[in-house]
Amino acid sequence: MNYSVIVDVSLRQGIADPEGATIERALPALGFYGVTDVKAGKSFRMMIDADSEAEALERATALAERLLSNPVIEDATARLSGVHAS
């Protein structure tokens, strides 16, 4: 089976996020109000060939932590994407 998986990578709590903060500062000037706590993150979509959802997720999680993020500053979570499932 081929599972479509999305890995979200975001900065850990308390770690400074200059990009998010800069975007947030710019919003009012662009006419966007009432938007706060902007955080910039990365996401990776991929197809994983596995026998079960559980296995697909498990391998995605391992990949997320070993390659797609640095646990020192980032949290990574993997989720199955119903939308793109094949």
Next chain:
Amino acid sequence: MNYSVIVDVSLRQGIADPEGATIERALPALGFYGVTDVKAGKSFRMMIDADSEAEALERATALAERLLSNPVIEDATARLSGVHAS
């Protein structure tokens, strides 16, 4: 009401994704097999102060299309994140 929103930005179909391709190439060496179609994207989390889910989503979508993505190469979608709702 304060809604927690996530905007996902991904490269449009047919636009080269060297980042995704590079990751995909590196995987077998790291012992990850059966992973294909790796695509690198961005995600932005934010709190939006709005009167309704619908309004929050509508404003997030406007933000996603006008600022957070470049329509020449990227698609953007906004979603409410149950998880982080406040």
Next chain:
Amino acid sequence: MTRVGVVVFPGSNCEYDAASAMGMLGATAELVWHSTTDLTGYDAIILPGGFAHGDYLRPGALARFSPVMEAVGRFANDGGAVLGICNGFQVLTEAGLLPGALQKNRGLTFLCQPTTLIVTSQASVLTSQATLDQELVIPINHFSGAYTCDDATYDELVANDRIVLTYKDNPNGSRGDIAGIANERGNVVGLMPHPERAMSTLLGSDDGQVLLKSFLTAPVASLAL
């Protein structure tokens, strides 16, 4: 004497270099802060290299909303000569003053190195005095310099002679080896390489002079358009 406005966004860093290159060629350059809304009195405008607004989000994505950009748009519509160098090119595409977009380099690393450019069109304020097929050694200095656009746009650029400079040896994966393009009228030009860094053999090359000299004679030329 030609008066050139060099737009400074917070995070720009090539403004002094662009200004000194203009000075070398006998023009007066003035730094124009990004909050400016009126560009009357300038004969030409340069958007210099650097990292406007830190390049956060995407290069040029936040800069395009700076107040000065509306004025730059009007200046361009009136036929004024506008040159976007590197980050300035990225700003011009984000602002829609030039088509396409600039993506991360093919190799996913920043590249600072000399490149050989080929003049592929004289129909622009940057290349009017260069000769067709002339080779120019000019450095690049960017992370996101891979020019990208859809087929329709590319065909249109080719058909209307709007690709003004190409790389002899494509360093970053740009579509069609594109290093610089112009708008329909040829008065707005963007390029990733840095002609202002190629003004003197003491620093390695003076091949940038022919381009910036063309640009300085442009005010006259563009009125003729």
Next chain:
Amino acid sequence: MNPPASLHGALGLSDDEFEEIRVVLGRDPNHLELALFGVMWSEHCSYKSSRLHLRRLPTTGPHVLVGPGENAGVIDAGDGIAVAIRIESHNHPSAIEPYQGAATGVGGILRDIFTMGARPLAVMDPLFFGELTDARQRWLVEGVVSGISGYGNSVGVPTIGGELTFDDCYSSNPLVNVLCVGALPKERLVLGIASGIGNLAVLLGSRTGRDGIGGVSVLASAGFSGDDAGAGDDAKRPSVQVGDPYEEKRLIEACLELLDCGYVVGIQDLGGAGLVCATSETAARGGVGMDVDVTAVPLREQGMAPYEIMTSESQERMLAIITPENLDAVQALCEKWEVRASVVGRVVEPVIGSDGVARAMLRIRDGFDGEILANVSASALADEAPLYDRPRERPTDLDAVHADDPTFDEPVGSPNDDALDLLVDPAWVYRQYDSQLFLNTVVGPGRDAALLRLAGPGLPASQRGIALSTDSNPRWCALDPKLGTALTVVEGVMNLACVGATAKAVVNCLNFGNPEHSEVMWQLSESIDGMTDACNDLGLPVIGGNVSLYNESAGADIDPTPVIGLLGVVDELVAAPPGWNWRAGDSLVLVGARHADGERPFPLAGSRWATRRGRRGGTLGSPEREALHATLDFVTREVASICAGGVSDVTAVHDVLGGGLVTAIAEMAAVTNIGAVLDEFEAHGELFSEFPGRFVVATSGVEAFARRAVAAGVPVAVLGTCGGDALIIGSTINLSVEEITARREGALVDALEATN
């Protein structure tokens, strides 16, 4: 390490230090005060193990405007221009998060420079990693290099050189040093001094978060557990700092404009130990007290405790001392640059103690007129950390190591292969750096020394140039830290000579192991003596430096790694120096004493050639003094005359150092893409011997050149003739230029692209 029993122990303070604090205060410290002492008396901030020894360095000279002790050293470069220079290490943060560790290292060194009123004009980055056969090392290299690239390019300061060394002793403790040079109109020089009772301390830049809380003592002053994912590292993780080059860029422009406007009486960067360091140092230097209102510090996170606010290492912050009258103007200017500016402190009278002595006190308060949370002598924090004369002991096995000299090894294997093995082109690294911004870079990375026009926004016009070089020879220093360090200073001066620059000042970054190991303290002391000898002999002042200790993994100390930064001046720079590109038909000449001093003509101990074959013993060779001085002066003069626009028969110049004579010539052949035919060398050892004092010069007029050399008392030997498409040395070396170029350019890239 078993967990410390006491709070002061947990804060990195020994029992004796705790007692010392009680004596200083005349009472028990409260927790906040203890935390302040904990960070200020850490090795990283107080130099408590090294300061006694650093005092031996020569630091003065007629052109020295500011010596060690300030944020950066400053010399008078002429034409009304002062040049500021500083080098720092960011080793341990880079081991944990290579991108941010390196990025924040760049940010920190820039602040040291513009704190002096200087505009940062160039950065250099000496880097040391384990062998690239290890995947983690490749991850570290890519992370560190992209961190320097990402921050340095964005903040708008060119990176014009550095070093790149691979050795297993760095495998879990990479070294990331960063040097920055800046320039300012001489009269604008400012110091980090608080003065003027009633003046205000304004915090500029980023909001304060829990970045690097205790980072100084935890990250910089603690050794590492061998395995990189060890629990020890986990504990350190939350204190990783993220750099924001965009904030720093605005901060640079805002601060330089504040100084231009004369709004600032003193200014100090916030680095290690954050606000407590900046406030106590400025107060101590000025002999005035300082009241700090913790509630006035803009925060990024809620619920931060006063000790967190005072010791946070959040990046991109400065502390400016201004007069109250200028506050509005300062705030308006900062608004333009979108830089946050908040009054967090007040300069106050020193307090007369019961003993009748006036003390400059740092008082941390809850609101300017609120409760006093901490009340300690500023100089006690900043200057009065206990100094240690830690036990020093020459390693017992050193004699055995010295006895095992590779110099007389029977040459096995093919010299051609050995020569190719030593070639590495660092271009993959420096191509990722903007090395040209400001239109000053006459010689960029990839040659012997970098050479810049001495020009920049706001500087008086000048035809001068400044040259920079960073050098290190851990293998030499492992064999003999004293001579190894001395010869490394000589290497730097040689690098400068190649671009026609006269050396003016030295900065150094002393990367060593655990100072609690007596051998390491011996190495450190010897290294400082060696630097002192060389600087005295060459008439060079040491105007700044940095000491990084506890560079070890699983108890194994790194090789002693003093990094020497050289700053030189070219009086008239209107033409580029010759560089490495010779022309077909030129004669190749070896300039300088052909043989090392003493009975071994071509010593190989500590050479890259010997090290590659695992032969790490022996004793170093060095040049004969008179010949060395004559050679340095001669080469400098020859090249300087070319820089000044003179005509010359000299077409190429390169120093003979790492990898030896064959490496120097192969590098020149590679960049020129023209070969050369040389007579047989005197001995196999001459191919690879690295003793300093020799240059390879290509000349189109060998007789004239030789006459000038002899007249200057400089030995010369004609080696051969340039031309052809191969490098041929007698019957020993025969390599096509094509092969040399391919191996040299491929070495680093191929190693990085390995996939094991």
